[in-house]
Amino acid sequence: MTNEFTNSDIKSQEFSANIPVPPSANVEKGELAIKFSNTSFWLPLDEATMRRVHHQPGILNDELNRRLEQNKQQAAEFLSKSLQLPNLALFAGSGTSLGAPKGPSMWDLWRTCMFVREENSGLESDTEQLHELAKAICSTVRYTTLESPNIEHFLSACDAYLTVYPEDEKVKSFLTSCKAKILKACSEFLTTGGADISAYTETIRKLARRRTRDPRLKVFTTNYDMCFETASSDLGMMVVDGFSYTRRRRFSGQYFNFDVVDRASEEPSFIQGVIQLYKLHGSVSWERQDGDVYEVQEPSPELACLIYPAKGKYQQAFIQPHLELLSRYLEFLRLPNACLLVSGFGFNDDHLSEPILSAIKANPSLKLIVCDYAAYDQINDTGSHYWKDLAFSGADVTFINASFKQLAGLIPNLAALSPAEQLGKDVQRLLSGDRA
Numbered sequence: 490m491t492n493e494f495t496n497s498d499i500k501s502q503e504f505s506a507n508i509p510v511p512p513s514a515n516v517e518k519g520e521l522a523i524k525f526s527n528t529s530f531w532l533p534l535d536e537a538t539m540r541r542v543h544h545q546p547g548i549l550n551d552e553l554n555r556r557l558e559q560n561k562q563q564a565a566e567f568l569s570k571s572l573q574l575p576n577l578a579l580f581a582g583s584g585t586s587l588g589a590p591k592g593p594s595m596w597d598l599w600r601t602c603m604f605v606r607e608e609n610s611g612l613e614s615d616t617e618q619l620h621e622l623a624k625a626i627c628s629t630v631r632y633t634t635l636e637s638p639n640i641e642h643f644l645s646a647c648d649a650y651l652t653v654y655p656e657d658e659k660v661k662s663f664l665t666s667c668k669a670k671i672l673k674a675c676s677e678f679l680t681t682g683g684a685d686i687s688a689y690t691e692t693i694r695k696l697a698r699r700r701t702r703d704p705r706l707k708v709f710t711t712n713y714d715m716c717f718e719t720a721s722s723d724l725g726m727m728v729v730d731g732f733s734y735t736r737r738r739r740f741s742g743q744y745f746n747f748d749v750v751d752r753a754s755e756e757p758s759f760i761q762g763v764i765q766l767y768k769l770h771g772s773v774s775w776e777r778q779d780g781d782v783y784e785v786q787e788p789s790p791e792l793a794c795l796i797y798p799a800k801g802k803y804q805q806a807f808i809q810p811h812l813e814l815l816s817r818y819l820e821f822l823r824l825p826n827a828c829l830l831v832s833g834f835g836f837n838d839d840h841l842s843e844p845i846l847s848a849i850k851a852n853p854s855l856k857l858i859v860c861d862y863a864a865y866d867q868i869n870d871t872g873s874h875y876w877k878d879l880a881f882s883g884a885d886v887t888f889i890n891a892s893f894k895q896l897a898g899l900i901p902n903l904a905a906l907s908p909a910e911q912l913g914k915d916v917q918r919l920l921s922g923d924r925a
Contacts, residue, residue: 516865516890517541521899523564524864524880524888531865531890532560534899567887569901571856572696576827578707579696584833584862585893586712589685593674599640601674602667626663640667669790675713676773688894689720693764695900696830697726701759705729705748709767709818711838713795715774717766726762731810732784740775740782742813767814769841771795775810782810815840822848822855832860832893835867836875846875849884860889860896 516522520538522531533539539549539557549557586592593601605620619627619635627635630650632643647664651657678684697706708717721728731745732738745765750757768775775795776788788794796811821827822844829845836842848855859879861867867876868888879886889896 515869518863518866519892520890521895522865522890523560523567524890525567526885526887527883532564533557534560534564534891564899565901568858568899569903571828571858571887572830572900572903573699574826574828574856575703576821576824577696577699577703578709578821578827578829579692580829580831580834581708581710581712581717581893582832582834583712584835585688585710586714586716587833588862588892589688589894590716591678591684592712592714592716593678595640598671598674599638599643601670602640603638603643622663626660629657629660640671644668665790668793668795671713671795672773672788672790672793676715679715679719686716686720686723688892688897689716690723691897692893692900693717693720693726694724695897695902697762697764698903699761701761706764707767707817707821708764709769709821711770711834711841712768713771713773715772718774721764721766724762726764727760728764728766730766730768731813738784740784740810740813742810742817745813745817767817769796769811769814769818771811819844823852825852825854827852827854828856828858830858830860832896834859834861836873836879842873842875846878846882849879849882849886853885855885857884857886858889859886860891860893862890862892864888864890 516531516538520533520541521535522533522538524531533542534557536549536557539553540546543553545553583592583595587594603619603623626647627633627643630643630646632638632646634642644664644667647660647667650660651664654660679686693706693708699706710717718728718730727749729745729747729749731740731742733741733744734747745767749760749763751760771794772784773793774784774786774788775782776785776792777794778792782794794810818841822829831845834841836845845857849857857879863871865888866872868880880888889899891899
């Protein structure tokens with residue numbers, strides 16, 4: 490692979506011809522780097538990554554320091570411009586709750602539901618660690634992918650089985666026990682101490698500081714946990730989540746159309762710091778009662794409102810509240826002048842990944858930024874086909890190799906600029922030759 494810019498790379502990245510390109514190299518998990526749309530190279534964004542990429546131990550020389558600062562400046566300007574588009578949304582997958590927040594991974598949930606106890610982890614294979622009842626249920630519902638299991642796939646298989654054999658109390662009881670363990674695991678890590686949700690707090694604090702005349706920041710998440718609600722509460726921010734503003738909170742799509750205004754002045758004005766939260770796969774605080782969904786402190790496993798994003802997801806997606814939430818998600822992807830920032834999402838859920846892929850092909854004004862702790866590996870090796878489809882689509886897709894916490898540090902403050910400041914920035918951009 491060449492170490493020089495192609496003409497298209499120069500044009501797409503708006504670099505001047507005298508700036509050298511760092512040598513092509515892989516990017517390792519946890520390193521900080523960015524790959525802009527329609528380019529084949531990654532730009533390091535921190536000193537450690539720069540040193541490894543250039544095989545230079547110790548302190549960076551002046552040339553590499555200069556190039557690192559240029560990379561950081563270009564990334565900051567790109568993010569500042571992209572995240573100030575009128576329609577902005579954050580899409581958070583399960584990866585955002587791993588690491589510092591200490592939330593459970595899909596593998597953790599599988600172990601919690603299916604293994605006898607932690608002490609058995611030294612046995613030869615994962616299959617041998619399953620307790621006997623779990624083995625029997627897997628056989629009954631014909632779940633056979635035990636070499637690389639997924640708890641949500643398994644639960645979906647159980648649900649599908651029960652639609653045909655609803656009287657099977659053995660499967661029904663085991664499914665309920667799994668739901669109880671999932672509810673507990675996705676709740677207690679925030680209350681037992683040690684969970685660090687500062688990345689959530691910093692991210693929504695920065696992204697929600699938008700011009701009040703722009704649409705509210707939308708947050709779509711597949712997570713069951715309460716990280717976004719907790720972070721918003723810590724910041725004193727209001728969340729529009731589709732539930733009523735009554736003592737017994739009931740879900741209805743109409744509440745997403747409501748907003749909060751300050752009527753103390755002569756002319757009512759929207760207050761700052763309000764976000765819209767769409768929990769696409771349900772929540773540990775949702776319970777289904779008599780055909781409606783309510784927010785409760787501790788939902789019972791039998792009535793918990795969860796959706797598994799794998800097998801059988803299409804059937805579940807056509808019942809409320811998931812139909813409403815999915816509709817709002819699809820609606821956003823069609824909006825003009827929109828930016829979708831994705832973090833911690835593996836693109837393993839077809840019903841959420843396919844609309845993104847379709848949107849970047851059909852909506853030319855949609856800007857997509859995908860961030861993952863191992864984005865380079867996802868594109869080049871381990872990821873689903875959507876990673877390659879997005880990377881080589883020719884659309885406006887930028888990738889950032891970073892954890893959610895690292896991404897929070899990269900996001901600039903989006904406080905609205907005054908007209909004079911905005912004019913100054915526009916003039917400076919024109920003088921530098923940037924006419925985008």
